[in-house]
Amino acid sequence: MVSIRQTVRRFWPYTRGLRKLIVLGVVLAAVAAGCEVAAIALFGTITDEVLTRGDLNAFWGPATGWLALAVAGAVVSFFGTYATVLGGERFLYRLRDRLFRHMQSLTPDYFDNRRLGDQMARLTTDIEAIEELLASGVVRLFTTAVSVVFFAGAALVLRWDLALVTLALVPAFLGVSKLFAGRFRVAAARERRANGEMNSVIEESLANQSLVQAYNRQESEAARLNRQGRRWMLANLAQARLSALYGPLVQVIETLCVLVVIGVGAWEIAAGRLTIGGLLAFAAYLAYLYPAVQSLGELALTVSEAAAGSDRVMEVLRTSPDVDDPGAPVEAEPHTEPITAVPPAPATSPVKGRGEITFENVGFTYPNRKRATLSGLSFAAGPGDIILCTGPSGAGKSTVAKLLLRFYDATTGRITLDGRDIRELPSREVRDNITILQQENLLFSGTVRDNIxxxxxxxxxxxxxxxAILADVHDFIGTLPQKYDTPIGERGRLLSGGQRQRIAIARAILRDAPVLILDEPMTGLDAATAARIMEPLGRLMAGRTTIFITHDPRLVPGAAREVVLPPGVDEEAVVPVPK
Known part of the structure; x- marks a missing residue:
């Protein structure tokens, strides 16, 4: 688990530009504490000069001052609290954006191997714990320390000897906090993991509700959530036990301190060395001092929780993308003529090339695997060519697409786009020249217009x-209640498989990239629907370099050149260049 020093070093730079708000929150909180110190002093004056002597005329001056201090303290406290919250929320906003952008730079396989709900927890509760330490936590630390100094100083000024007696018990608060901090950190880490796992169960079950109901698995899914929810409950209860024990223990120590003060104060009053007003004012200072000291101790618990969240966030940030962009990319030669009848993209859009690709003796082994997935793969294709990539499951067909999209870089050999090694090009430029249609038609929960x-x-x-017309989906869209502005449901679930596929084709046509990858585009479609899909797919493939990945080549145009990937290649296997 990461240390607090590592957490601060890693995430403190994200407060740049927000530190003025943090300092403002500290300063205003200190002013508010000063107002409280002065108000307590006036309370002692009112007790001795008004209540003890019964002099009503002496009441109005201190009372007016007390009210003014209360109003000033309230105003200052409001702006100080708002500045602190504003800085904290902006810190959260910035760190969440940074973490999400980093996640987007990782290969899709990273998310395939991890539970989505757990990644969502890192973007929410874990970074909130870090904010509690580095933004609002910093303000809380300094303001609490200032409050301790102010109230302890006022108590020392009022009766230094009595103050020393009570301050001698302060280490007891800090000792208890230190005792609990380590245990709380372990409990917080367990709660974080359990929360992420429970979120994953909820997300998976709700996202696949049709399958759950179709297979009558409602009870088993409820039981799965029950088991995971129980783990989270037990983790929360472990934290609750520590908090429940910590609070009363600190209260006992605080009560002991107050009793000592009252006992010594009563003795001082009896000896004529202390007034009732002085004792009450002193007790009031302690009433503010001890909670501030307790708050300092609770910061140790906040630090423990932040450490647990920081460990999980840093785990993501330590994960490096599988490809690195070059420092000085090769300039692309523009190819301005649009491939389809769709109007060209605006001038601000990325420059697209011709789409000539070559695989030159390409081999690839996935990270943490010993056996090569591809070895010696070579072929070349240009605009209008269709490469049919076939082979049994596990032969590496989808790996071809991943390498071309630079989700990974080839282990051996090289892949070129318009004569340039794609490793010498920014991944963004490579992907701007490629459109992919996948097995699962990935749609968003917006409208038809949004998805195209x-x-x-x-x-x-x-x-x-x-x-949409070129994709043969315009007539269907015309039957929808709100036409192109009709919501299509989560992942397009309100549409049929063929309708989703044609919307995905319309999206690909609009993208107008010179290279097209079709990764099992007919999966899940009946023969009639697949045959109908081939017509708009034919328009999409026209003039493009097409890599058609499929188990079933029956619907592929006869002009396609076939590349067959053998099952289970090894380091020495070579796939012949198709002629």
Whole structure:
């Protein structure tokens, strides 16, 4: 588990630009504490000069001052609290963006091997724990320390000897906090893991509710959530036990301190060395001092919780992308003519090439695996060519797509795009020249318009309509209640498989990239629907370099050249170049 020093060193830079708000929160909190110190002094004056002597005329001056201090303290406290919250929320906003952007730079396989709910917990509760330490936690630390100094100083000024007696018990608060901090850190880490796992169970079950109901698995899914929820409950209870024990233990220590003060104060009053007003004021200072000292101790618990969250966030940030962009990318030669009838993209869109690709003796082994997935793969294709990539499951067909998209870089050999090694190009430029249609038609929960426009952000409605016409989906969209503005449900679940596929084709047509990857595009479709899909797919493939990955080559155009990947290749296996 990471140390607090590592947490501060790693995440403190994210407070840059927010530190003025943090300092402002500290200063205003200190001013508010000063107002409270002065108000307590006036309370002692009122007790001795008004209540003890019964002099009502002496009441108005101190009372007016007390009210003014209360109003000033309230105003200052409001702005100090708001500054602290503003800085904390901006810190959260910044760190969440940074973490999410880093997650987006990781290969899709990273998420395939991890539970989505757990990753979501890292983006929410874990970074909130870090904020509690580095933003609002810093303000709380300094303001609490200032409060301790102010109230302890006021007590020393009022009766230094009595103050020393009570301050001698302060280490007891800090000792108890230190005793609990380590245990709380372990409990917090366990709670974080259990929370992420429970979120994953909920996300998986709700996302696959149709399958759950179709297989009558409602009770088993409820039992699965029950088991995971129980683990989270037990982790929370472990934290609750520590908190429940910590609070009363500190209260006992605080009560002991107050009794000592009252006992010594009564003795001083009896000896004529202390007034009742002085004792009450002193007790009031202690009433503010001890909670502040207790709050300092509780910061140790906050630190423990932040350490648990920091460990999980840093685990993600330590994961490096599988590909690195070059420092000085090779300039692309522009290819300005649009491939389809869709109007060209705006001038601000990325420059696209011709789409000539070659695989030159390409081999690849996945990280943490000993056996090669591809070895010696070679072929070349240009605009209008269709490469049919076939082979049994596990032969590496989808790996070809991953390498071309630079989700990974080839272990041996090289892949070129328009004559340039794609490792010498930014991954963003490589992907701007490639469109992929996957087995699962990945749609968002927005409208039809949103999902088609995902292929080219900022496009006009007439461009979307033209792409839909070419994808043979415009007539269907016309039957929807709100036409192109009709919501399609989570992941497009309100549409049939064929409808989702044609919307994905429209999105690909609108993207207008020179290289097209079709990764099992007919999966899950009946023969009639697959045959109908081939017509808009044919329009999409026209003029493009197409890699068609499939188990079933029956619907592929006869002009396709076939590359067969053998089952279970090894380091020495070579796939012949197709002629």
């Amino acid at each position: 426009a995902f292929g080219r952000p900022g496009c006009e409605l007439d461009e979307i309509v033209q792409a």
